[in-house]
Amino acid sequence: MDCNERLRELVLRFINHQGGAAEVTEDGALRVLLPPEVAEAVGVSEESVLGGTEIPLVYGSPVLERIIQQVTSHVPVVYALIQPPYLKKAGFEQILSRDISFPNARVMITGTAAARTSYMVLTVHYLALSDERREGHINIALQERTGANVQRLLDAWSGRAPVFLDPGKIPTHFPHQMDDPLKTAFELAKASSEEALQDFLESMKRRLHRDIRNIREYYATMETEMREGLSHSSLGEEQKEERMAKIADLPLEAGRKIEDIRQKYQVRIRLRPSVAIRILIDVVQVMVKLQYRKASREINLFWNPVTQAIDPLACEGCGKTISTAYCREEKGRIKVMCRLCNG
Structure with a gap:
């Protein structure tokens, strides 16, 4: 062609x-x-x-x-469906105790049912700009219902025979409101990109500190030499005053040079979504009753056959992905939170 x-x-x-x-x-x-x-x-x-x-x-x-x-x-969006030939029917008590813990509540499984839930595998391009540039891609997997990070899905989904769907045949299971999950995805991508750029960020920091040290040493030497020159007999009073004024300006001049260097080595990280794959997966919905003090609440957990695990939860305070969940009663209702939000 x-x-x-x-x-x-x-x-x-x-x-x-x-x-x-x-x-x-x-x-x-x-x-x-x-x-x-x-x-x-x-x-x-x-x-x-x-x-x-x-x-x-x-x-x-x-x-x-x-x-x-x-x-x-x-952003290109691709839709896919994964239908495992078999869904687990028993043994969820053991799986729940392995995957999710509720340290301050009593937990009881009240039932299970076949269900479908949706996930997103989002590829985010990062670009770090400073005196040099670095770029790459970060992959994030999350459950669309909760926004919880299901990172184990990344390496597993493509090997489970996904069926890609035509644009006109998209099931209604996919949620339309994705603001909160996408916000979580970009927070995860930001943290992951900073981790991937750690060597680069440390290099820029070392170069910044080196150049600041060199500037300070340069201006300190210049001030010493200029002060020593004040004792020369060839200098008149007017020349000495001019030199003293220049000496007084040296800290300001050094400060401007240092600020220029800080701007030079400042790292700006830009994130841009590259592609999204939204995957509908047949799962097992695990109905769980939480008992906290005198209050109780029913929540739904999801056993994912692709990851062979129960999906983690999202803290109802900050949105952080959690596998250790604390219960807290607010206005007669139990909230599931991370340790920090629980206080």
Whole structure:
């Protein structure tokens, strides 16, 4: 496939994905019919011929640049379904005691049922900018219902025969409101990117401290030499006053140099989602009764056949993923919290 064919294939995919229509003319151009909002974004008429003499499709052309901007401005989302041939039916008491602990509450399993719940595997691109730059990708897996981090899913899901779904055949199980889970995902990605960049961050810190030390030594030496020069008999009073004024300005000048160096080595980390895979998995819903003092509450836990474990919980105070959950009564209702939020 030559360059022109690759460009034409890219544009065809974009048009079809946006709900437009296109046909290839005899001279290899594209006669297109675009929805009004797409035509406006690309900067052409709703009925246009792309790739001809009037609207060329070559690298650097305005129309192609706007199409590429539209393609890359949206995070690709892929949907998949995992249906294990067998779901566990017993033994959840032992699994619960292994995977989740409630140190200050009594726990009783009241029932189980087959269910489906959704997960997201999110790939986040990180870019660290300073005197140098570093970039890479972080993968985060979370349960969409709670926003809890299910990191063990990352290495397991692709080997469990996922069936990828057509855009028009997406089950209704996937939640529409994803603000809280995505917020959690980016907090996890930020922490993971800082961990991945630890050597780079330490290198920038060492270079910063080295350059600050060199600046301070340089200006300290300069001040010493200038003060020693004040005793020269060749200096008149006016010259001595000028030199004293310069000496007085040295700390300010050194401070400006140090601030410039701090700005030079300041590390700015940018996160951008690259792709999201939303996976619907057949699971076992485990109904659990929590007894805390005189109050009780029913909660649902989920045994995931892909990870062979009960999904962790999310703290109802801060949203942090937890496998050790503390109960706390607020206004007659039990809340499940991490140790810090529980106080």
